[in-house]
Amino acid sequence: MSMDERQLPEEVRESVEQAWPLFVDFLKKKEARITQARKIVLTQVFMRHDHFCADDLAAELSSGPNHVSRGTVYRTLALMEEAGLVRVIRDTDVHAHYEHTFNHPQHEHMICDQCGQFIEFSDEQIVKLIAKACSAHGFRERTHRIAVFGICRTCAGGA
């Protein structure tokens, strides 16, 4: 329960010191509470260099002095995402989506947050730039996937 910040690596402490006030503001605006558990989760997030999965984080916090339950970790991560402090880079939608590729050239998708509609678009330039980035990194591309999230014209304009 202590959340003793003196034990944190320097750069982690720095990030936490900057990010925590932002989360506090967000929570206040939402009229939600500032709790120990939320601070512990936020701190643990910044302990990770980059990518992590919710479940690993939950496992790390499942024991020890800074114990936070699995459910709370998931709930807090959702809040942090809403606050813009964390980004989902690979999600598990309720289920997998497919499309057939036959007579259906590569294209990308915009997905409406509100109605869930998929809008297809394609851009040769983008495809080329991705290929370029790959060769710059010595990465052999098999396929790529672009998803843009936001609000579609209908949902934005209408009712």
Add this chain to the structure above:
Amino acid sequence: MSMDERQLPEEVRESVEQAWPLFVDFLKKKEARITQARKIVLTQVFMRHDHFCADDLAAELSSGPNHVSRGTVYRTLALMEEAGLVRVIRDTDVHAHYEHTFNHPQHEHMICDQCGQFIEFSDEQIVKLIAKACSAHGFRERTHRIAVFGICRTCAGGA
């Protein structure tokens, strides 16, 4: 069990007539069998205009003359993906991945099929082009996600 093709809409029948032989070739190379169930699933895939989820497809085939079990639908979809006839546009990886956004500007990812490593890259041009595509579609972007799948330099070069 009949798979009576005379009842299929014209353009569906056409796609199936072209795609099925490709799947047959793929299965032969793999020394797998050409089965009724596999043809039914393939046909059903082409009945869908574009996006569909595995579970819906399974539901559609769970009764009626062209009955195929849920397990088989999932197994066949995996084969069709391997054959390149279908593309996953939104997947359920084992679990969700996150990253913090604080002091960590927007960037994209290359994900190695073999070692699972995430390689970060960013390209201002791509971001601009996506924004442009969005405004062309009247889509209000909240965020986007690019994932490139393939083989990383280490896995390609080494052992």
Add this chain to the structure above:
DNA sequence: ATTACTGCAAAGCATTTGCAAATGC
């Protein structure tokens, strides 16, 4: 005849949720 595939139902597994106890305000 073999051997792979299918169907079924049960198991897996990350994530979510209900509820009583705890904590922040």
Add this chain to the structure above:
DNA sequence: GCATTTGCAAATGCTTTGCAGTAAT
């Protein structure tokens, strides 16, 4: 003190799997 959170464990829901029967080669 009152309302939100938390922890726990049970539920959820998509997907996978084991196994016995069935179909393809």
